Amino acid sequence: MVIRLLLCVSVCLAFAAIPRLGLSDDSALELFKQRITPILRAPNASSCTECHLSGVDLKDYIGETQEQTFASLRSAGMIDVNNPDDSKLLRFIHRTPDKPTPVGEKVRQQEYEAFRAWIHAAVKDPKLAAAKTDSDQLGPTVPLEVIRHARQDRVLQSFVENIWSEMGRCVSCHSPELNRNKIGRNGSTEEDVDAISWVVPRDPAATLQKLVDTGNIDTDDPDASQVLTKPAGLEEHGGGPKFAVGSRTDKNFRVFLKDYAAIVNDKYNDPTQLPKPSKEFAVLTGQHLRIVDLPERFHEKLLRADIYRHTDAGWSESRWGTAENPIAGKKQMWQSMVMATAARGSDRAAQLKPDVPLPGGRYLVKIYIDREDKTKQDRDYELGESDFYGQVEFHGEWKVGYQPPKIVHAPAHD
Numbered sequence: 391m392v393i394r395l396l397l398c399v400s401v402c403l404a405f406a407a408i409p410r411l412g413l414s415d416d417s418a419l420e421l422f423k424q425r426i427t428p429i430l431r432a433p434n435a436s437s438c439t440e441c442h443l444s445g446v447d448l449k450d451y452i453g454e455t456q457e458q459t460f461a462s463l464r465s466a467g468m469i470d471v472n473n474p475d476d477s478k479l480l481r482f483i484h485r486t487p488d489k490p491t492p493v494g495e496k497v498r499q500q501e502y503e504a505f506r507a508w509i510h511a512a513v514k515d516p517k518l519a520a521a522k523t524d525s526d527q528l529g530p531t532v533p534l535e536v537i538r539h540a541r542q543d544r545v546l547q548s549f550v551e552n553i554w555s556e557m558g559r560c561v562s563c564h565s566p567e568l569n570r571n572k573i574g575r576n577g578s579t580e581e582d583v584d585a586i587s588w589v590v591p592r593d594p595a596a597t598l599q600k601l602v603d604t605g606n607i608d609t610d611d612p613d614a615s616q617v618l619t620k621p622a623g624l625e626e627h628g629g630g631p632k633f634a635v636g637s638r639t640d641k642n643f644r645v646f647l648k649d650y651a652a653i654v655n656d657k658y659n660d661p662t663q664l665p666k667p668s669k670e671f672a673v674l675t676g677q678h679l680r681i682v683d684l685p686e687r688f689h690e691k692l693l694r695a696d697i698y699r700h701t702d703a704g705w706s707e708s709r710w711g712t713a714e715n716p717i718a719g720k721k722q723m724w725q726s727m728v729m730a731t732a733a734r735g736s737d738r739a740a741q742l743k744p745d746v747p748l749p750g751g752r753y754l755v756k757i758y759i760d761r762e763d764k765t766k767q768d769r770d771y772e773l774g775e776s777d778f779y780g781q782v783e784f785h786g787e788w789k790v791g792y793q794p795p796k797i798v799h800a801p802a803h804d
Contacts, residue, residue, distance in 0.1 A: 418511035418518060422456035425504035437498035440487045443545050443653050445537040448501060451479060451528050457521040460512050462528040471513045480506055487542065489595065535661035540653045546595050552646035554594040555674055555744065556639055558727065559621060559632040565589040588617075609654050612647035634692050636765025637714045638729075644769065671739040672712070672729040675747045677788055678795035679713055680725040681757065685803075689719020692760040694773050697728065700752035700785075708733055711748055717759070725795055745790075752785040755798060779803065 429436065429448055436448035451468065453459040463469045468479040483502045486495070512518050530537055538544065562568050566587040573580050588604050590596035601607045606617040616625070622640055623631030633639035649665050652658055679695055697711035713726035730748055732739035757780055758773040765771050780801035788796050 418460075418508060418515045419456060421504075421508040421511050422459070426452060426456070426459070426508050429501065429504065437483070437494055437501055440490060440494045440498070441485060441542055442537065443540045443542055444656050445532050445540045445658075446530050448483065450530050453523070453528055456508075456512070457518065458523045459528065460518045461521040461523040465523075466527050466529060468529075469509055469513070471519075474509045474513050475506070477509055480509070532659055533661055535664065536658045539658065539664050545650065545653065546598065548646050548649065549598045550594050551671070552642040553617070554597065555672070555729075556633075556642070557589060557597075558674060559639075560629075561589055563629045565591055567591050607647060607650065609651040612651040613644065615647050618643045618647060634714070634716045634765070636760070636769045636771060637692060638694070638712065639714070640769060667734060669734055670731050671734045671742060672731045673742045673744045673746075675711065675728050675730045676745045676790040677728045677747050678725060678792050679728050679755070680723060680795040680797045681755075681782075681800050682723045682797060683800045684717055684719070684722050684724055686719040686722055688717045688759060688761070690716045691719075691763070692765050692773070693717050693724045693779075694758045695724075695726070696756045696758070697748070698754040698756070699748070700754070705754055710753075747790050748788060750785075750787040752783065754781060754783050756781045757800070 430452040432449075438446045438448055451459070451463060453462060460469065463479060464471065468477060468482075470477045474480075480502060483498065483505060486498070490498075563572070564586055566584070566589075569583055569587060572578055572583050588597065588600045588606060590600060601617055602609075606615060608615040612618075618640075619625045620627035621629070621632035622635050622643075624635070645665065645668075652663075658664060679697075681693070681695065684693075692714060693716070694712065694714045696709045697713075698705045698708075699710040700706075709731055711728045711730050713728045715724060715726035717724045728748070730742050730746070732742055756778070758777045759779045760766075760773055760777055764777075765773070780803055782798050782801050784796065784798045
């Protein structure tokens with residue numbers, strides 16, 4: 391973020407050095423040289439990056455000459471010769487993100503004024519009206535699907551689904567609202583605690599930016615990102631492991647981190663390279679499920695509980711919830727937060743909201759245990775029928791919170 395602000399400041403200073411030229415007093419060529427060419431030559435990205443993480447830059451719409459630029463933009467429908475102020479390119483530049491920065495807003499306005507002045511002059515120039523170009527059409531070089539995938543709002547949506555939704559595991563140590571009690575413990579200073587406060591309460595966009603700025607996301611090697619390796623127990627973590635390698639949470643973190651790295655490094659050139667959206671939508675409910683009477687020999691084995699609800703037609707075809715965690719074998723128990731689930735795009739998925747619990751009622755829990763540590767050998771492995779351990783029913787009210795959880799007994803097993 392600091393680097394981005396510095397770059398925006400530099401472009402502001404560059405624009406400030408350019409004289410303000412009127413719409414009628416200057417030729418199109420003078421305007422192009424003095425106000426458009428500096429945008430093309432600028433070392434930093436344009437205001438497009440406020441809405442697009444990659445794939446789009448205002449430089450993409452500027453050619454080496456004004457003839458090439460005008461002819462290409464006109465051919466692509468980006469310039470309206472009859473109503474210049476309604477030119478699509480101006481509408482693109484003027485689009486504003488939900489939370490614009492003051493510096494970004496200034497850059498955007500300067501870009502808009504520069505192109506507006508040039509377009510007004512260009513449409514009146516007979517030479518430009520006759521201009522043609524044999525070069526490729528100006529604009530982004532990647533397909534529209536890739537551009538849409540890299541939009542900041544879509545990246546944020548993926549972050550919310552895959553990482554922000556799991557912040558309940560992290561906030562006690564990494565949220566400034568909750569970690570003040572750590573000041574003074576084990577010699578930790580206020581500065582030490584502030585340094586690990588990368589969660590911005592109630593603001594996933596700011597949290598994502600802070601994770602990037604603090605180096606917790608490694609865009610060169612996503613699997614080495616500390617936001618993943620520390621809670622997964624792959625390196626020293628003061629809070630201890632928060633989820634198991636190969637678990638649903640581990641998979642979700644890795645899905646986002648790999649996609650984010652591919653986007654910022656411009657790795658996507660074709661829609662077929664884009665990750666497929668998951669078939670299921672899930673949110674944390676705030677409810678906990680505990681399974682007791684599990685064999686001690688399953689200590690630290692990953693257990694997944696799939697939860698089905700009883701309806702008028704019988705048990706639901708798709709699961710209503712799921713939860714994964716390693717088994718605490720010495721206590722012969724397992725416990726985990728529960729995520730409500732529904733098929734993506736379904737009516738029920740549209741109704742799922744974070745921290746809204748599954749309703750009380752009758753449920754069936756199908757239990758899967760990774761007895762052979764397949765998920766540790768292959769983090770993408772999904773527990774299946776060969777890992778099925780048994781099932782158990784429960785019914786009644788289901789309160790939110792770690793205590794008391796909903797407690798069920800593991801089915802009798804050889």
